[in-house]
Amino acid sequence: MSYLPKDPIQKSQLMLDLIANRQEAISGNIANMDTPNYVRKDIEFSQYLNTMNGSLETKLSQKLGPSGVIEAKQQTLSVTDELAIMQKNSMLYGVAAKHLTSIITEMKTAINVGS
DSSP states (O other): OOOOOOSHHHHHHHHHHHHHHHHHHHHHHHHTTTSTTOOOEEEOOHHHHHTTOOHHHHHHHHHHOSSSEEEOSOOSOOHHHHHHHHHHHHHHHHHHHHHHHHHHHHHHHHHHHHO
């Protein structure tokens, strides 16, 4: 992805989209747990977040690693591991959603003060 938004709402939307895509990859791993020769997939995206220069983006990028859909080297899948990764990813989504909510609240306050 070459487009990296500068608008805080667009940045938050990108974070939410990337985290949601990772959740889909993890769900696919769980669904294919018993599929012969299935290779675990993941989405890591610090490349996107590192370029956004915000503290939340930096923290998320440190937690989530480099960008893109990858096929993990690990051939064996563990339901426990995948569920733990999914739970962590869900918490990150919650943090990103709260961040977006705070941006919108700040904008509403600025609009109301300016009126």
